[in-house]
Amino acid sequence: MTGTLEVHHLSYAVSGLPLVDDVSFAVPGGGLVALVGPNGAGKTTLLRLMAGTHRAASPEQAGVLVDGVDLLGLARRDRARQLALVEQASHAEFMLTVRQVVELGRIPHQSRWAVGSEDPGVVERAIDLAGVRHLADRELSTLSGGEQQRVHLARALAQQPRLLLLDEPTNHLDIRAQLESLDLLRRLAGQDAQGGGDLTVVAALHDLNLALAYCEHTVLLAGGRVRAVGRTEEVLTPEAIGTAYGVVADLVPHPRTGRPMVAFTPAHAPVPAHR
Numbered sequence: 331m332t333g334t335l336e337v338h339h340l341s342y343a344v345s346g347l348p349l350v351d352d353v354s355f356a357v358p359g360g361g362l363v364a365l366v367g368p369n370g371a372g373k374t375t376l377l378r379l380m381a382g383t384h385r386a387a388s389p390e391q392a393g394v395l396v397d398g399v400d401l402l403g404l405a406r407r408d409r410a411r412q413l414a415l416v417e418q419a420s421h422a423e424f425m426l427t428v429r430q431v432v433e434l435g436r437i438p439h440q441s442r443w444a445v446g447s448e449d450p451g452v453v454e455r456a457i458d459l460a461g462v463r464h465l466a467d468r469e470l471s472t473l474s475g476g477e478q479q480r481v482h483l484a485r486a487l488a489q490q491p492r493l494l495l496l497d498e499p500t501n502h503l504d505i506r507a508q509l510e511s512l513d514l515l516r517r518l519a520g521q522d523a524q525g526g527g528d529l530t531v532v533a534a535l536h537d538l539n540l541a542l543a544y545c546e547h548t549v550l551l552a553g554g555r556v557r558a559v560g561r562t563e564e565v566l567t568p569e570a571i572g573t574a575y576g577v578v579a580d581l582v583p584h585p586r587t588g589r590p591m592v593a594f595t596p597a598h599a600p601v602p603a604h605r
């Protein structure tokens with residue numbers, strides 16, 4: 331039983347301009363869900379709304395439900411036991427070592443009076459899962475962008491959330507690290523998070539081929555609104571991609587796996603009639 335992730339009526343506006351406009355969707359829980367859409371579509375804003383770091387307009391209608399429990403209705407500390415958000419650039423904690431940063435993920439689970447990590451096993455497992463053991467004693471500030479990204483993932487894993495929200499987790503990674511990261515996320519999604527149910531991962535991605543290869547479900551956002559939601563190959567049709575991004579796209583079978591992948595036609599190339 332994997333449950334569901336339901337998002338209800340999330341809206342956010344700045345100076346009267348809607349950045350996220352009444353976003354609602356539901357997807358099966360316990361999987362890796364892609365959040366895609368062009369630059370400025372509202373992906374980061376939506377993830378912050380889902381995490382509760384941005385306060386939704388009409389909060390009485392807004393909700394982020396995991397297996398029927400509204401995470402936005404929880405106190406901050408309780409929510410932090412259920413939900414982790416990894417943003418594109420986190421600049422804090424630069425003077426800390428990698429292990430110390432990962433230990434910060436345990437704070438929501440510690441009793442108010444406890445000092446240090448109450449369960450070092452969780453931290454060490456997160457360090458191993460994210461592949462940063464060789465960096466554990468380095469200061470965060472000395473790491474490359476891609477290495478820092480893995481550390482932030484390790485910290486989020488140490489939090490043992492039910493819902494993990496990632497803003498462009500492949501941004502600074504080389505191609506092998508991108509594939510490894512998404513492999514890891516897909517394996518983690520669906521695993522028992524903390525004895526209370528399966529982990530659901532939502533990742534904002536720019537690479538539609540990564541979404542097609544790794545994510546069973548996809549939410550397509552454009553202009554702050556959901557344009558399509560469902561199984562990835564049904565959402566990322568050439569028509570939907572063309573409308574959302576303003577490009578010419580075709581779906582072709584991957585030469586090795588046979589699964590659909592997107593081929594883009596360069597803007598300067600003549601576009602022949604569809605074969």
Ligand SMILES: Nc1ncnc2c1ncn2[C@@H]1O[C@H](COP(=O)(O)OP(=O)(O)OP(=O)(O)O)[C@@H](O)[C@H]1O
Binds near residue numbers: 344368369
């Ligand atoms: N504080 C703000 N004031 C005004 N506009 C904002 C503010 N924050 C975000 N925006 C605008 O809201 C829109 C959505 O931004 P957001 O960062 O959520 O998009 P995104 O889909 O994550 O984009 P990208 O793919 O480029 O990272 C953008 O046009 C952005 O300029």
